Amino acid sequence: MKRLFFWTTILSGAAAAYLMYRRGEPADRIVKQTLAHPIGSLASEIKQAV
8 A cells, every 4th residue: 555655656646747848837836746746736737737
């Protein structure tokens, strides 16, 4: 279960960072948001995409 949570966090952070990069966010903001809240960042990016 711990392993699943770990990999879910890593993958959601990577996906959020990629979506922010595609949108043109500055690199420092991408790093700060994805390290602080990886799953929340992904949810936010999905909301903005829809």
